Amino acid sequence: MQRFARMLLCLLASIWVWVSGGAARAGDPPAADAVFAAHSLEEITLGRLLFYDPVLSGNRTVSCATCHHPRFGTGDGVSLGIGDGGIGLGPARRADPDNPPEQRIARNAPPLFNLGAAEFTVFFHDGRLQADPARPSGIRTPLGADMEAGFASALAAQAMFPVLSGDEMAGHYSENGVAQAVRQGLLTANGGAWALLSGRVAGIAEYRAMFDEVIGDRPIVFADIANVIAAFVAFEWRADDSPFDRFLRDGTPLPPAAARGMRLFYGRAGCDACHAGQFQTDHGFHAIAMPQIGPGKAARFENHHRDVGRMRVTGDPADAYRFRTPSLRNLRWTAPYGHAGAYRTLESVLRHHMDPVAGLRGYDPGQALMPGAPMPGDLAVLRDPAELARIIAANDLAPQALSATDIADLLAFLAALEDSRGQGGRLGVPETVPSGLPVAQ
Incomplete structure (x- = not known):
């Protein structure tokens, strides 16, 4: 009784x-009352490929999965990772002798479990990005007015920032156009970092066709890329x-x-x-x-x-x-x-x-x-x-x-x-991505 x-x-x-x-x-x-948004299979499938595709890094060598891999609990298995300028994965990662990193990534890579739940509205260890209904965009970030519009959630917006970090994905100054744009403060305009990355993705026929199924035939902006990556993360690592x-x-x-x-x-x-x-x-x-x-x-x-x-x-x-x-x-x-x-x-x-x-x-x-x-x-x-x-x-x-x-x-x-279902993710790591670049397995 x-x-x-x-x-x-x-x-x-x-x-x-x-x-x-x-x-x-x-x-x-x-x-047990967590609320998760629903996403289409087309969004999830597209986001999965982009999550594992190094095409979103300045030097085309680092993907989201480099620091958030299912083999390491959606992190990278180390205290402080090596992003751009690194070779290998997880604890075996090391500096590239031909292009060494300027420094380690400053903070530990946080896991991705349950970030699709509605309650997760604050991101990064210091909370520098969070949902804010008082803002026209609904999101508060350090970029202020330079922040691109069109994000479906704060989870999507946080995907905007690793691609701007030289230590994480952008690369060193003068190495590539994305890194140069970041160092010059150019983000959304023609020649800006996000525009350059969106152009790369749009130039790959398979990605363009997949985005047509999600957003129609209008031009791809980086918020579209971030939205489908967030849809994938929310689906793949739900662990409740x-x-x-x-x-x-x-x-x-x-x-x-x-x-x-x-x-x-x-x-x-x-x-x-x-x-x-x-x-x-x-x-x-x-x-x-x-x-x-x-x-x-x-x-x-x-x-x-x-x-x-x-x-x-x-x-x-x-x-x-x-x-x-x-x-x-x-x-x-x-x-x-x-x-x-x-x-x-x-x-x-x-x-x-x-x-x-x-x-x-x-x-x-x-x-x-x-x-x-x-x-x-x-x-x-x-x-x-x-x-x-x-x-x-x-x-x-x-x-x-x-x-x-x-x-x-x-x-x-x-x-x-x-939740053991979440350990390796529901869909797993793709063998190939549309860019043809190597996938971190």
């Missing part, structure tokens, strides 16, 4: 689960059929350790204070003293390796070192963890949350997984006492004591957030 009552209350999304043998109470697990989702929907019991971990997560451990909702994110920004490795976020004229996170967007010192709360879905496949990928194991990043200040002070750089040879700045912040002090001062996550059994139970619950 008690089990039936818990199941019924769960279905009504109003349960309070008493922790067995103690006075602690668990908060409400969320309702985990054991936890089934528990929320019909009361299917979790394994005992996962059930104990859920009570901890929503109770004494307080994880849901930030990791809320069906996909375990409040979409907010928090400072938890995560170790900073790599080049940091600095303009080319700046000489530092700091990454102040949300403050780079808002300019508010109160936002210093705050980063967006990640979803916790399919975590075991998406290592390393943190905005700079500082931790390569799930247990190590969980232990950091138990005492962030101690975690930063005692951080072992061997936890990072950096592809290729060491680069200048990889450990610069870790060797800067003043910067470490600033990161520590910004921390707002209080330490707490968890036993080894507690940690094991929390890890079991996190495993219950996995």
Whole structure:
């Protein structure tokens, strides 16, 4: 009877689960109510090809899949990746000796699971792109008036930015027309970066014919490319059929350790204070003293390796070192963890949350997984006492004591957030793409 009552209350999304043998109470697990937009097969199929096609990079060597590959949990399997100027895939990626990168990509490649859900309206670790109904375009970005119109969603709009990054997809100045346009601030006009890439795609007969089925015979603009890539991402990596989702929907019991971990997560451990909702994110920004490795976020004229996170967007010192709360879905496949990928194991990043200040002070750089040879700045912040002090001062996550059994139970619950259908994607990696360029397998 008690089990039936818990199941019924769960279905009504109003349960309070008493922790067995103690006075602690668990908060409400969320309702399984995520809303996903529908997309046509034509959009999804076209977006899949463009996602894996290097034609969208300045030098035609990097695709979206280079840093977001199903083999690595829709990331790249490393702390900080190498985009343009790299050879290989995942942890085996290295600098091209004939065209080395200027630096590593400054932040860890975030996973793509469930980004098609309507609740995901804030993108990038610092939230610099987000839906904003007050804007004529419905989207707020650093580009302001230079932002192209016509995006179906914020998910589509975020696809506009990796192609503008020299470290990610555009390439170095003077290497190609796209890189030159980016460095000169030319984006949408004739000769602009997005226009050049749209022209490449339109010039491939197979792509032009496929776009005819989606948008008709009008000229292709980059928003059209971004919209179909977003449609593919939303379809391919929807992952909302985990054991936890089934528990929320019909009361299917979790394994005992996962059930104990859920009570901890929503109770004494307080994880849901930030990791809320069906996909375990409040979409907010928090400072938890995560170790900073790599080049940091600095303009080319700046000489530092700091990454102040949300403050780079808002300019508010109160936002210093705050980063967006990640979803916790399919975590075991998406290592390393943190905005700079500082931790390569799930247990190590969980232990950091138990005492962030101690975690930063005692951080072992061997936890990072950096592809290729060491680069200048990889450990610069870790060797800067003043910067470490600033990161520590910004921390707002209080330490707490968890036993080894507690940690094991929390890890079991996190495993219950996995949807195995999403691991490799529904359609998988195409063998070829219309440009004829190599596909990262």
